[in-house]
Structure formats: structure tokens, C-alpha cells
Amino acid sequence: MKNMFSRKQLGIPYGLFLVLFVAAPLLVLVYYAFTDGSGKFSITNLLNFFTDPNTLGTLCYSFVLAIVTTLVCLLIAYPVAYILAHSKIKRKAVILLLFVMPMWINFTLRITALKEILSLIEGNLAFYPFLNTVIGMTYDFLPFMILPLYTTLSKLDKSLIEAAADLGADNFQTFIKVIFPLSVPGIVSGVSMVFLPAMTNYVVLDMLYNSTYIMGSLIGSYFSAYDWHNGSMIALILLIIICIVSLISGDSDSEESGRGGALL
Amino acid sequence: MIKKILKYAVISLVLLFMYVPILVLAVYSFTDASNIGAIHAFSFQNYVTLFTTPELQHMIFGSILLAFGSAAIATILGTTGAVGAFYSKKRVRNTLSVLNQVPVVNADVVTGFSICILIVVVFGVSKDTYIPLVAGHVVLSAPFVYLAVVPKLKQMDPSLYEAALDLGATPAYALFKVIIPQIASGILSGFVMAVTLSLDDYFVATYTKPATFDTISTYVVNATKGSQTQIKTALWALSTIIFIIVIAVELFINIVPSRKEKKEG
Numbered sequence: 001m002k003n004m005f006s007r008k009q010l011g012i013p014y015g016l017f018l019v020l021f022v023a024a025p026l027l028v029l030v031y032y033a034f035t036d037g038s039g040k041f042s043i044t045n046l047l048n049f050f051t052d053p054n055t056l057g058t059l060c061y062s063f064v065l066a067i068v069t070t071l072v073c074l075l076i077a078y079p080v081a082y083i084l085a086h087s088k089i090k091r092k093a094v095i096l097l098l099f100v101m102p103m104w105i106n107f108t109l110r111i112t113a114l115k116e117i118l119s120l121i122e123g124n125l126a127f128y129p130f131l132n133t134v135i136g137m138t139y140d141f142l143p144f145m146i147l148p149l150y151t152t153l154s155k156l157d158k159s160l161i162e163a164a165a166d167l168g169a170d171n172f173q174t175f176i177k178v179i180f181p182l183s184v185p186g187i188v189s190g191v192s193m194v195f196l197p198a199m200t201n202y203v204v205l206d207m208l209y210n211s212t213y214i215m216g217s218l219i220g221s222y223f224s225a226y227d228w229h230n231g232s233m234i235a236l237i238l239l240i241i242i243c244i245v246s247l248i249s250g251d252s253d254s255e256e257s258g259r260g261g262a263l264l
Numbered sequence: 265m266i267k268k269i270l271k272y273a274v275i276s277l278v279l280l281f282m283y284v285p286i287l288v289l290a291v292y293s294f295t296d297a298s299n300i301g302a303i304h305a306f307s308f309q310n311y312v313t314l315f316t317t318p319e320l321q322h323m324i325f326g327s328i329l330l331a332f333g334s335a336a337i338a339t340i341l342g343t344t345g346a347v348g349a350f351y352s353k354k355r356v357r358n359t360l361s362v363l364n365q366v367p368v369v370n371a372d373v374v375t376g377f378s379i380c381i382l383i384v385v386v387f388g389v390s391k392d393t394y395i396p397l398v399a400g401h402v403v404l405s406a407p408f409v410y411l412a413v414v415p416k417l418k419q420m421d422p423s424l425y426e427a428a429l430d431l432g433a434t435p436a437y438a439l440f441k442v443i444i445p446q447i448a449s450g451i452l453s454g455f456v457m458a459v460t461l462s463l464d465d466y467f468v469a470t471y472t473k474p475a476t477f478d479t480i481s482t483y484v485v486n487a488t489k490g491s492q493t494q495i496k497t498a499l500w501a502l503s504t505i506i507f508i509i510v511i512a513v514e515l516f517i518n519i520v521p522s523r524k525e526k527k528e529g
Contacts, residue, residue, distance in 0.1 A: 099282070101510060108480070117285045219377050
């Protein structure tokens with residue numbers, strides 16, 4: 001009896017840590033979102049968000065930016081992952097590694113590098129703020145889209161593709177009817193990896209001189225103004241969006257995909 | 265034939281997109297140019313500046329110390345957490361897994377902001393104690409250590425631990441001699457992951473760090489807003505060094521084990 005006890009107890013420090021630094025901050029966030037400066041219950045912060053055209057505009061801009069970035073990432077990543085998973089390419093492991101390696105380099109330094117190249121091409125970055133942001137985010141998040149797609153596509157049962165061919169389907173039909181539907185879990189998990197950062201990573205915008213706000217920038221500006229209550233409300237709204245996205249992606253988001261998958 | 269060329273073209277174009285900026289910057293880091301353009305002369309000035317400017321030295325040393333320190337704490341917490349959860353009742357295990365998943369799916373902005381509010385605003389802990397910053401980075405990385413260790417625990421043969429106990433080992437002795445060696449590869453990749461996440465983080469650091477302290481990310485973001493060309497080009501050198509280290513580590517991790525397997529196999 002005593003033996004079983006000792007192994008279980010090992011989980012206690014981490015359990016306490018998670019409660020204190022993961023669960024408690026979120027509860028405090030909810031408390032701050034629904035109180036005012038004097039600590040009284042209030043829905044002013046909620047009303048502030050949904051009545052101010054600026055914040056609503058920010059929400060829309062974030063969604064548009066996130067959708068465009070995610071689509072661009074998907075359109076680039078899918079062919080790459082498909083080719084890597086299904087063709088006999090020499091040194092496939094090395095090429096896959098090359099696609100994943102940028103994840104290891106500090107993203108601010110990578111965006112700095114991209115910025116220099118974009119300045120050279122465009123002359124002045126201020127001309128195309130939206131385009132530059134999409135390029136910057138694609139540059140930053142592309143590996144997170146390629147990896148889950150590659151994982152799903154390479155695990156795909158080859159005999160199904162052969163069966164489709166035997167039954168008379170041409171390449172295009174096989175792709176539409178067999179390969180694409182089976183790769184949906186990879187797409188969903190890739191999309192959830194890119195969509196949320198695209199709504200919140202305001203550093204990419206700042207560094208590329210895009211002065212339009214996204215949801216993350218709102219938190220940043222309330223933080224700078226010591227406005228914890230409105231900031232918490234934005235964080236809470238983001239949390240709800242995150243919950244919705246995670247619910248949709250649900251079980252397809254397995255342990256091997258995502259940020260951790262690159263290195264494990 | 266056309267299909268094959270097309271395949272290689274797609275792969276090469278995307279790789280070019282991902283690597284041209286880093287490589288161009290790497291070339292320019294060895295010149296005296298202050299902008300990407302005409303090269304006048306080759307120079308190591310950027311590397312000298314990088315390692316002799318006190319401000320840059322502090323930033324690099326501080327980031328590394330923070331990364332390894334927080335990764336060490338995260339590795340201990342994440343590993344013990346995974347082992348403890350693995351041998352606990354299903355309900356406890358599921359609760360831990362769900363809580364563990366929160367920082368993984370959450371946006372870093374929200375993680376950083378919520379930790380700042382709890383520790384700094386509610387508990388009144390000063391940011392100058394580094395407690396909020398270290399706690400924040402552990403929150404960011406410990407879940408990934410947990411996720412790296414759990415599959416290794418599942419692959420383990422449970423009878424080995426019981427055999428050790430039957431042969432007279434104490435549970436603690438059996439833990440270190442039987443369980444830890446079998447999950448060591450998971451612990452190591454979790455640790456490496458934790459170091460990388462800490463080095464890459466901007467958002468948690470910016471909400472929890474002391475005003476006088478800078479990580480690589482917060483420093484770079486501030487430097488791009490400023491107009492000091494000397495600092496700007498020194499950062500190109502930093503980017504190049506990190507790129508070379510990443511290549512070296514990747515080669516080491518991926519080539520050394522595959523050679524070993526070949527020898528053993």
C-alpha cells in the first residue's frame with residue numbers, strides 16, 4: 001500500500017502549480033473583467049467592448065487577418081506536406097527538418113530579417129501594411145501548419161489510394177474523394193495552430209509598421225495604461241474564442257501535432 | 265518529368281521564402297553595411313559590438329540564464345507531474361491533463377496578462393523579484409515537458425518496476441533506477457523544448473519582467489523601434505549565431521542517434 005502512495009504523490013507539486021498559476025489567473029481574469037475600479041460587479045467593460053466601434057473594428061480586423069493568414073498558410077503548406085509525404089524525394093528527412101528548423105529561431109529575429117528584405121523590395125513598408133503582416137505571419141507560422149499536415153498525410157493508408165485507382169478513379173478524383181477528406185484532422189489542427197496566434201501576435205504588426213490594432217494589441221495597450229479591468233475583458237473574450245476553436249478542433253488535436261510535435 | 269520538376273520547384277520556392285531572409289542577414293552581418301544594399305567591406309565589427317556592449321551582454325546572458333533556469337524548474341515539475349498523474353486515479357489524471365492543456369492552447373498574450381494580474385496586481389509581488397517572470401516561463405514550458413514524458417510512460421513495461429520492488433528496491437530507488445532511465449529521452453526533449461519556448465517568448469516576458477531586464481525578444485522589439493544602427497546590425501550577428509547554433513543542435517540530435525541505431529541495428 002505504501003509503495004503505491006509514493007509514486008502518486010509526485011504529481012502533487014505540479015498539481016498545485018497548475019492550480020496556482022494556470023487556474024487561479026483565469027479566475028482572477030473573470031473577476032476583473034466583471035468588476036470596476038472599486039471592486040463592484042459591473043458589466044461596463046463588456047458594454048465598452050461591444051459598443052465602441054474601435055474595439056469592434058479591431059475584432060473584425062483580427063478575424064479578417066487571421067482568416068487570410070490561415071488560408072495562405074494552408075495553401076502553401078498543403079502542397080509541401082503532400083509532396084513530402086507522398087513522393088520519393090531524396091533526403092526527405094533533411095528537407096522536413098529544414099521546414100521545421102525556423103521554429104527554433106527567435107521569432108523577433110526572424111521578423112527582423114524578413115523586414116529588411118521587404119524594405120528592400122517595397123522601398124517603404126508603410127505602403128502595404130496588411131500584405132506585409134500576412135507575409136510576416138505566414139513566414140512565422142508556416143512550420144506550425146506544415147507539421148500537423150505532414151503527420152496526417154504520411155500516416156494515411158496507402159492501400160486506400162490504390163483501391164481508388166483500381167476502382168477507376170483518376171488522380172484528381174482520388175484526391176478529392178479520398179486523400180483530402182482523410183487529411184481533414186491535420187488541416188483542423190494546423191488551422192488551430194495558426195488562427196489564434198494570427199489574432200493575437202501583435203508584435204509582428206508592430207515590427208512591420210502596421211499600426212492597425214488586433215485583439216492582442218488591445219491587451220497590450222490596456223496593460224500599458226494599467227487598465228486591468230478592460231484588459232481582462234479583452235483577455236476573456238479571447239479565451240472564449242480560443243475555447244470555441246479548441247472545441248471545433250477537439251480530438252483531432254493530438255499530442256504529436258502542434259508546437260510540441262516539432263521536437264518530440 | 266514535368267511533375268517531378270514541379271514538385272522540386274514547390275519545395276524549393278517555399279524553402280527559399282523561409283531561408284532567404286535569414287541567410288541574407290547572415291551575409292550582411294559580416295559587413296560594415298547598415299542596410300541591405302551595396303556591400304563596401306567585410307567586417308567583424310557587428311560581432312565585436314555584440315559581445316562588448318554591456319547592454320547586449322546583459323540581455324544575452326539574462327535570456328540564457330532565464331531559459332535554462334525556467335526550463336530546469338519546468339522539467340522537474342512537468343516530469344514529476346506526468347509520473348504522478350500516470351499512476352493516479354483516472355479522475356485525477358484527467359483533471360491534470362486538462363489543466364496542463366490550458367497554457368498549450370491559450371494565447372501567450374492571455375497567459376502573460378493573467379499571470380501578471382494574479383501575481384503582480386492581486387498578490388502584490390514586485391516584478392523586480394523575477395518571480396512573475398520565472399513563474400510565467402515555467403507555465404509556458406512545463407506543459408510541454410509533461411506532454412513529452414507521458415508517451416514514454418505509456419510505452420514503459422510496468423512489470424519492470426514491480427520486479428525492482430520484489431527484488432527489494434525502495435520505491436524511490438526504483439523510481440530513479442527503473443522509471444527515470446526509461447523516460448529519459450522524453451525528459452530531455454521536454455527540456456530542450458522548454459529552453460526553446462523560453463528563448464522564443466515575447467508576450468509572457470513583456471507582461472511579467474522587471475523594467476530593467478530584457479530578454480532577446482523584448483530587446484529586439486524595442487531596438488527595431490529605435491534608430492541605433494549599430495545595435496540593429498549587431499542583432500544581425502546575434503541572429504546568425506543563433507541560426508548556426510540551431511543547425512548544430514539539430515544535426516547533433518538527428519544525426520547522432522541515427523548513426524547509433526545503424527551501428528546497433
